[in-house]
Amino acid sequence: MCNNLSINFKMPTTHFTC
Secondary structure, eight states, X not given: OXXXXXXXXXXXXXXXXX
16 A cells, blocks of 8 residues: 655645555
C-alpha cells in the first residue's frame, strides 16, 4: 500500500510514495 502524497498540490498528478 502506498500513501497519497501531494494530491493536486501543484500539478494535477497523484504522487504515490511507497
